[in-house]
Amino acid sequence: MTKVIKNGTIVTADLTYKADVLIDGGKIVEIGPDLTGDEVLDATGCYVMPGGIDPHVHLEMPFMGTYSSDDFESGTRAALAGGTTMVVDFCLPSPGQGLLDGLQMWDNKSTRAACDYSFHMAITWWSEQVFNEMEQVVKERGINTFKHFLAYKGALMVNDDELFASFNRCAELGAIPLVHAENGDVVAELSTKLLAQGNTGPEAHAYSRPTQVEGEATNRAIMLADMAGVPLYVVHTSCEEAHEAIRRARQQGKRVWGEPLIQHLTLDESEYFNADWDHAARRVMSPPFRNKQHQDSLWAGLQSGSLSVVATDHCAFTTDQKRFGVGDFTKIPNGTGGLEDRIPMLWTYGVGTGRLTPQEFVAVTSTNIAKILNVYPKKGAILVGADADIVVLDPEKEKTITASKQQSAIDYNVFEGKHVKGLPRFTLTRGQVAVRDGEMHHEVGHGQFVKREPSGPVSKALSSWKELTAPRPVERTGIPATGV
Ligand code: DUC
Ligand code: ZN
Ligand code: ZN
Numbered sequence: 001m002t003k004v005i006k007n008g009t010i011v012t013a014d015l016t017y018k019a020d021v022l023i024d025g026g027k028i029v030e031i032g033p034d035l036t037g038d039e040v041l042d043a044t045g046c047y048v049m050p051g052g053i054d055p056h057v058h059l060e061m062p063f064m065g066t067y068s069s070d071d072f073e074s075g076t077r078a079a080l081a082g083g084t085t086m087v088v089d090f091c092l093p094s095p096g097q098g099l100l101d102g103l104q105m106w107d108n109k110s111t112r113a114a115c116d117y118s119f120h121m122a123i124t125w126w127s128e129q130v131f132n133e134m135e136q137v138v139k140e141r142g143i144n145t146f147k148h149f150l151a152y153k154g155a156l157m158v159n160d161d162e163l164f165a166s167f168n169r170c171a172e173l174g175a176i177p178l179v180h181a182e183n184g185d186v187v188a189e190l191s192t193k194l195l196a197q198g199n200t201g202p203e204a205h206a207y208s209r210p211t212q213v214e215g216e217a218t219n220r221a222i223m224l225a226d227m228a229g230v231p232l233y234v235v236h237t238s239c240e241e242a243h244e245a246i247r248r249a250r251q252q253g254k255r256v257w258g259e260p261l262i263q264h265l266t267l268d269e270s271e272y273f274n275a276d277w278d279h280a281a282r283r284v285m286s287p288p289f290r291n292k293q294h295q296d297s298l299w300a301g302l303q304s305g306s307l308s309v310v311a312t313d314h315c316a317f318t319t320d321q322k323r324f325g326v327g328d329f330t331k332i333p334n335g336t337g338g339l340e341d342r343i344p345m346l347w348t349y350g351v352g353t354g355r356l357t358p359q360e361f362v363a364v365t366s367t368n369i370a371k372i373l374n375v376y377p378k379k380g381a382i383l384v385g386a387d388a389d390i391v392v393l394d395p396e397k398e399k400t401i402t403a404s405k406q407q408s409a410i411d412y413n414v415f416e417g418k419h420v421k422g423l424p425r426f427t428l429t430r431g432q433v434a435v436r437d438g439e440m441h442h443e444v445g446h447g448q449f450v451k452r453e454p455s456g457p458v459s460k461a462l463s464s465w466k467e468l469t470a471p472r473p474v475e476r477t478g479i480p481a482t483g484v
Contacts, residue, residue, distance in 0.1 A: 002024045002038045003433075004022050004035050005021040005023070005043050006040055006041065007020070008046045009047050011309065011359060012362055012382050013363040018279065019031050019033060021382065023389050023431045024431075027431070037359070041433070047358060047393045048390060049361075049390070049391050049392075050379070051083065051427065051428070052084035053086045053087075053257070053369040054086070054088070054342060055309060055372075056259065056312060056313045057079075057089050057116070057313070058090050058313070060072065063315070064324075064333040064334065065331075066317070068315045068317060069316050069408075070314065071109065072089075072110045073112040075087065075408075077407040078408045079339045080114060080427050081427070082342060082343050082344060083423075083435075085115050085389035086379055087115065088117065088120060088444070090121075091120070092156070095125035095126060098130075099134065100141075110447070112445055114429070114442040114444055114445070114446050115434070115442075116449075117450065118142075118143070118449060118450045118452060123148055125164065126158065131169060135173060138173045138325060138482060140208070142449075143451075144175045144176060144373070144454045145373065147177075148178065149180045150163070150181055150183070153184040153188045163221070167227075168230075168463075169463075170230050175230075175455075179218075186216075190207070190209075201280070201329060202277060202284050205334075206272050208330075209286060211239035214237075214241060215240075215241025218234055218245045219382065222249045226312035230375075231256065234246060235259050235311070236261050237298070237307060238264040238288075238289075238290050239294040240389060243298065243301050246301075254327045260298040260301065260309075261311055261312055262296065262341065263313075263414060264294075264298060265349065266345055266349050268289050272288070284322070284325075285335050299350075302355070302356060303355060303356065308369075308372065309372070310342065311342075311369075313335070313339070315337070315409065316335060316337035318411055323360075328409045335452045339408070340406055340408060341415050341418075341420070343391065343422075345401075345418065345420060347419050351422065366379075366380045366412075368380075374454070374455035379450070388431040392425045393422055393425070394422070398420060399420075399423060401416060401418045429442070434473075
C-alpha cells in the first residue's frame with residue numbers, strides 16, 4: 001500500500017520547494033507534483049523534512065549505580081513524538097569487558113525500539129582484546145564510531161596513552177573517534193575540595209566542572225587526533241573555550257565536528273542557583289549548563305557552521321534517582337532528557353527567532369549527522385531511494401511543554417513551561433505513520449539497527465597489537481635509596 005504526502009513544502013539541507021512525496025515499501029519512490037497514492041497524508045501549510053537523527057542518547061544506561069530510566073521503548077516513543085526517527089545510543093562495555101560481549105547486551109536491550117537506531121562503541125579500557133575487537137566492531141557489526149570519556153575518573157575515563165592508542169587504531173580502521181571532553185582528573189580534584197568545604201548541593205556540580213576543564217580537554221583531544229591523523233567528533237560542546245578550539249581546528253582544515261545540545265542552547269546556569277534541591281538536581285548533567293555568553297557562542301557556531309549538529313545526550317533519571325545524591329552532589333546521576341523536545345525547541349528558539357533558516361535547521365538536526373555517520377542518503381534526505389523517515393512539521397501548531405503529557409518515563413521535564421511553536425503533524429518511520437496529529441501510532445519493535453560503513457579511507461595497513469603498542473619505559477620507582 002502506497003502513501004502520498006500532499007501539498008507540503010519540502011525542506012532539505014539545501015533546497016526548499018513544493019512537491020508531493022510518494023512512499024512505498026518504507027522508501028521514498030517518487031517526488032513531484034500531483035502524485036497519487038492509496039493513503040493521502042495532507043501536509044497543507046506544513047514543511048516536509050527528513051526525520052530528525054539524534055546521534056547522542058543513553059537509553060537504559062548503566063551509570064552511577066543505577067540505570068537511566070528511558071529504555072529503547074519509551075526513548076524511541078519520545079523520539080518519534082518529537083519528530084526524531086533515528087537515534088544513536090552508546091554501547092558501554094564495563095572496564096574489563098570485551099566489546100563484542102558489551103554489544104550482545106545492547107542488542108538485547110534494543111529489540112523494542114520503535115524507530116531505527118545505531119550504536120557508538122565506547123572504549124572504557126585498553127588491552128589487546130579491545131584492540132583486536134575494534135576491527136570486528138567496524139567490519140562485522142557496522143559501527144564506525146568509538147567514544148572516549150576524558151571524564152568520570154575511576155569509572156569510564158581513559159588516560160591519554162589509551163586515548164592516543166585508540167585514536168591510532170581508529171585511523172587505520174577508517175573509524176571516527178568521539179570524545180566527552182572534560183578533564184576528569186581536575187574535575188575529581190575540584191569535587192573533593194568542594195565537598196571538604198561543605199559544598200554538597202547540586203550547584204556545586206557546576207562549580208566542579210568549569211568551562212576551562214572542557215576547553216583544555218577539547219584542545220588536547222584535537223591535538224592527539226591530529227597526531228594520529230584521524231577526524232574527531234566532540235560531543236556536547238557547551239562553552240566558548242571548547243567551541244573556540246573546534247573553530248580553530250576547522251579553520252586549519254582539520255576534520256573536527258562539534259555537537260551542542262538543545263539543553264545548553266536554551267537553558268542556563270541560573271537553573272542551579274536560587275532553586276530548590278530537586279529542581280537543581282534534575283538539571284545536573286555533564287557538562288553543566290553555562291551562562292548566556294556561552295549560549296551565544298553556541299548559537300553563533302550553528303549559524304556560521306563551526307558547530308555541526310544539535311543533539312540531546314538524552315539520559316533521563318527520575319527525581320528519586322536524583323535523590324541518591326542528597327548530601328553529596330557527586331552521587332547525583334548525571335543526565336537530562338530532551339528527545340521529545342529537541343525538534344520543537346530548536347525550531348522555536350532557532351528558526352522562530354531568525355537565528356536559523358529552515359534549511360540550516362534540517363542540516364543540524366538530520367543531514368549533517370547522517371553525513372558524518374555515513375548513513376546519508378539512506379537517512380537525512382528527502383530523495384528517491386531514501387528511507388521514508390519523514391517529519392511533517394506544522395509551524396503553526398503549538399503547545400506548552402509539560403511532563404504530564406510527555407512520552408518519557410520520568411516524572412519531570414527540564415523544559416517544563418516552555419511554549420513551543422512548530423510540532424509534527426506526522427512522523428513517519430520507514431513509511432509507517434508513528435505520529436498523527438499528536439496521537440501515537442508507533443509499533444514497538446519496528447526499529448531496525450542501521451549499519452554504518454567506515455567513513456574515512458583506510459589509510460594504512462592494519463597494525464598488530466605489538467606494532468601499535470610501543471615498548472614502555474621502565475616505571476619510575478622514586479630516588480634509589482643509595483642515591484644522592
Ligand atoms: N553526561 C551526562 O550528563 N549523562 C550521561 C553521560 C554524560 O556524559
Ligand atoms: Zn558525555
Ligand atoms: Zn552522553
